[in-house]
Amino acid sequence: MPKSRRAKLVSLTKVSKKTKEQKGAFINEVQENADKWQYCWLFEVGNMRNSHLKTVRNLWKDSARIFFGRGAVMAKALGATPEEEHKPGLHKIAQQLKGQVGLFFTNSSPDEVTEWFADFHPPDFARSGNKASRTFIIPAGPIMQQHSDPPEPFPHNEEPQLRKLGLHTTMVRGVPTLEAPHTVCKEGKTLTPEQAQLLKLIGVKMISFKVGLRAYWTAETGVVTQIEVEQVVEEKEGGEDEDAAMTN
Structure with missing residues (x-):
């Protein structure tokens, strides 16, 4: 029986090289x-x-x-x-x-x-491996998104993502809330993937x-x-x- 085309493996990492004409x-x-x-x-x-x-x-x-x-x-x-x-x-x-x-x-x-x-x-969001330009602490209370002005609390459906990124949250009246302040990063320290993702989610730009x-x-x-x-x-x-x- 001939092999199915669906079973063919395709490499997603292969990138075509520049031709000599293109370089020229x-x-x-x-x-x-x-x-x-x-x-x-x-x-x-x-x-x-x-x-x-x-x-x-x-x-x-x-x-x-x-x-x-x-x-x-x-x-x-x-x-x-x-x-x-x-x-x-x-x-x-x-x-x-x-x-x-x-x-x-x-x-x-x-x-x-x-x-x-x-x-x-122009300011931008940091990536994993960048160094924090300042110490950032999320205060106790409702966790706020800083993308908007004024900041708005996170919706309830974002709590699983916040917990996945290291926050010990509780739900208070449908709003993800911290019982104690949480230090996301410290100035001069290299950011982890979780820290960089959390800063972006909150809306804090750490680099230029x-x-x-x-x-x-x-x-x-x-x-x-x-x-x-x-x-x-x-x-x-x-x-x-x-x-x-x-x-x-």
């Missing part, structure tokens, strides 16, 4: 933008969220071009040595393309770019999406200027890698 097109696109714009910035992303990076791309869509993804391919496009570099000086940017970094091409002045990114740090500008190349002179700024990439335990190539 990506390299050409990076090089074309290096020819087009006055400045090429190297940036680093802290607490990576695709949604926030898309916001940056949308806000700069008329005055910049962003590449974020495979550092090795971007480095190849720029040229990692003086002999291979696409334009004079670009190898100094290519050599720093490691980790969650990207390229930002623009004609805007360095002062304008640095000022804009210094002001752009940040873009750290590391250096910029000036087309006119070929000079690369390093930028000394605060570290934006947090060391995470068991964090997720979002290294999918993206352009605006």
